[in-house]
Amino acid sequence: MLGSEIGVKDGGVLSLVFRTLGHVLEHNETQAIKTFSSEVPLQQEVMDTGKRGAGERECEEEVGPVRRTQLEASASKIFSLLESETLAMEILSNLVFVEDEDGGGPSEFSDDSEEEPMEEDCALEKLTSAVVDFNGDVSVLSNFVFHLGNILLWIIMILGTEGLSRSA
């Protein structure tokens, strides 16, 4: 079922998955971490100046929160980068265990996807034949009623003409 849903059998979808994994793993998180670590002492410096004097405390109030926000933003960016890369590698680890359909080994994708289309095809065939039969019955019945109506109309017309001639 899962195989048919994500289209593992389809080579195009699989190549798209690998392209996405490659794109995610291309990110350079080390550079982002280096930049972050170079910003960290600046924040420490500003936090220290707050303890020294009144003039410098003003500086901390102006600059401190801005730097803190910047650091928070870059830290959250690094977290999301690291998490996405970890996830990509976990996906790759699991993709390694996907086997060919005729490989003979256990494959959670191929087992389900082989049964499902067969059932679907059978159901579709049955449904199609049922619709055709039903339509055929309807057409026969309507033809019969049409012809019966015609015959009755002719009988009424003949009887009517005879009655009129007798009365005349």
Next chain:
Amino acid sequence: MALKVSQGVRDEGLIAKVLSKCKGLPLNVSEILENNSEYGKEILQKVGHMRSVGLLCLQNLLQTFDLQTMGGTEQIIEIYKTLSKTLPAITSMSAEKRKEGPNQLIIAFLSY
């Protein structure tokens, strides 16, 4: 492994990319992160987790790809050496955290 999967791994150069993720941070960067920042330790922990996942991914890939695709014997020896260094560090880190947990709770309770 399915042929399409191995082809995809080769085409996208995923082995080299995963290998690059398994390299550790420079020593001075990790020292700064450990000492000076509130986010630093969390970043270090996440980098450690990513490295361990990457190394285990390479371990899985090792079973199916040949030596040349994996970057030669030296690269494989390096993978196993890094695995042996990284995994105990991570497991001990989590064990320390588990030890710290109750103590911190007691301290927080007493201070309250």
